[in-house]
Amino acid sequence: MSNLFTLRLSIALGGILLVATGLAQASSNNTRYAVVDKEGQPLPDYVLPSDTLIPDEPNAEQILYGKRLLNETKTLMPDNVGSHMNCNSCHIEQGTKPYGAPYINTFNSFPQINPRAERMFSLEDRINGCMQRSMNGKPLDEDSNEMQSMIAYMKWLAQDVPHGGRVQIDNSGPIDKSLVPDPDRGKAIYALQCAACHGSNGEGKRDASGTMAFPPLWGDESFNLGAGMARTYKAAAFIKYNMPMGVNTHGGWGEGEVLNDQDAVDVAHYFTHQPRPDYPAKIYDFPSGNRPKDFRD
Known part of the structure; x- marks a missing residue:
């Protein structure tokens, strides 16, 4: 059996599974976005590619392995992941959903200045930041296969899309940062809107095989205090536009817009301020001292 046939069979079976669970990636003929170059001039539209095209690439096995790693980070890299999170716990629809931290512009956006570190970051730096914060784990060797x-x-x-060009897809949506959070109200919203998937005590939910199906939002298995998601307004923007799941009868899951800004801020403040692992190196964040108001000490 050839490697190419195996790759195509793997994708076909994976596609059946995704459709069956309602999480199929949008097809390439109905999802397109405008593109501009680094000077802001228009380029041909970006069309979201179908995974069935991956076997045509010369490095198909590497691309497919990378896709698996982003979906199954904890399982495939247990020595580097301390939490029970996967990269795609926060990058919705495998990094393709507007407002859900898409990967579509990621490769072409680096190197770039990282606001938290206030220095130039490579893409490897950015990934390792997530490994140490959101994954509460250890950095990867930059030259590693993973x-x-x-x-x-x-x-x-x-x-x-050329380097420096940008697909017109938003990483996150706006949230009113002037709102004062009410954690007691947030606790009630959490019980109503979030606990069914993430657990009454933020412990997450596992499937029948024991695999974490919905990530823990606090506790030892969750992201640490250095993660962006541990900040009230960062988390609130994610929640407003992506959560709760399973509320629509059309389109993809996690479409959001169920909670208003105040709801999202309240519930975000409630769960982000529950116990979670520390990240001692956060003392070096924002070295100039210009820290956002939801920075976690």
């Missing part, structure tokens, strides 16, 4: 495979998937997802 690191380079995740980057290969992000590069493939960018398609032929």
